Amino acid sequence: MLTAVLPFITVYPNRDSRVRLIRLLSFPGLLSLLIACTSMPPPAVENSSWVVHRDQLQQLDSWLLRGRVNVRYDEESHTPRIQWQQQQQDYNIRLWGTFNAGNTTIDGSPGFVTMETDGNVLTASSPEDLILEQLGYELPVSYLEYWIKGLPAPASSAELSFNALNQLSRMYQDGWTISYTDLRQYGAITLPRRVEVTRPRNDIRLRFVGLVWTIDEDANGTPNEARN
Numbered sequence: 001m002l003t004a005v006l007p008f009i010t011v012y013p014n015r016d017s018r019v020r021l022i023r024l025l026s027f028p029g030l031l032s033l034l035i036a037c038t039s040m041p042p043p044a045v046e047n048s049s050w051v052v053h054r055d056q057l058q059q060l061d062s063w064l065l066r067g068r069v070n071v072r073y074d075e076e077s078h079t080p081r082i083q084w085q086q087q088q089q090d091y092n093i094r095l096w097g098t099f100n101a102g103n104t105t106i107d108g109s110p111g112f113v114t115m116e117t118d119g120n121v122l123t124a125s126s127p128e129d130l131i132l133e134q135l136g137y138e139l140p141v142s143y144l145e146y147w148i149k150g151l152p153a154p155a156s157s158a159e160l161s162f163n164a165l166n167q168l169s170r171m172y173q174d175g176w177t178i179s180y181t182d183l184r185q186y187g188a189i190t191l192p193r194r195v196e197v198t199r200p201r202n203d204i205r206l207r208f209v210g211l212v213w214t215i216d217e218d219a220n221g222t223p224n225e226a227r228n
Helices: 015-025 028-038 050-059 127-135 141-147
Strands: 062-073 076-078 081-087 090-098 102-109 112-117 120-124 159-162 168-173 176-186 189-199 204-215
Touching: 050 189, 090 141, 102 127, 112 127, 120 127, 127 141, 141 168, 141 176, 141 189
Parallel strands: none
Antiparallel strands: 062 076, 062 081, 062 204, 081 090, 090 102, 102 112, 112 120, 159 168, 168 176, 176 189, 189 204
16 A cells, blocks of 8 residues: 555665655655555444344445455466446446456346457356356356345345354355355444355355455445445
């Protein structure tokens, strides 16, 4: 973060440069910015009611997510960056930073999806078909919209497990296992910083790490922001 905020600083191993850096950091505005950039939502608190929390997450239909996703499929492993913007039923997913994904953008709505990879544009009715054909691995986007938040997808039944804080820690649905760790508290809502999605068949694993959430307060009717 120092690199992003202070791109003009060159630090040399001598006393004068250290003094200049300390003086620069003493400005209140810059110090506040650095503190904001390094802040972290607090750990999740005890969940008094899964039903209430489930309803809150179901109402959360507009959000922005950033992080990395480690994809292991058929003995290959890649770790692109991911940015996922959800606006009700419409979504925009960007993957970049790994050689087989290149710079990939997926725009979708119910029944129609467009994927652009290195200038090539393809369309289909299902994002799963496009991703498997073009990127070589399965990314269950239709389910991930729910799983990534900590919700079972509505298409089928799911088996849920909870931790000591009554927070969802593991879920089994349609042959997939979804595990949640490092849960964080964003106001009244709990959201994960780490989600692992696995399926024994084909040895598929999607490991989302370092997740940073931004919630559209007005669109969701949420009483406070959830952002890092």
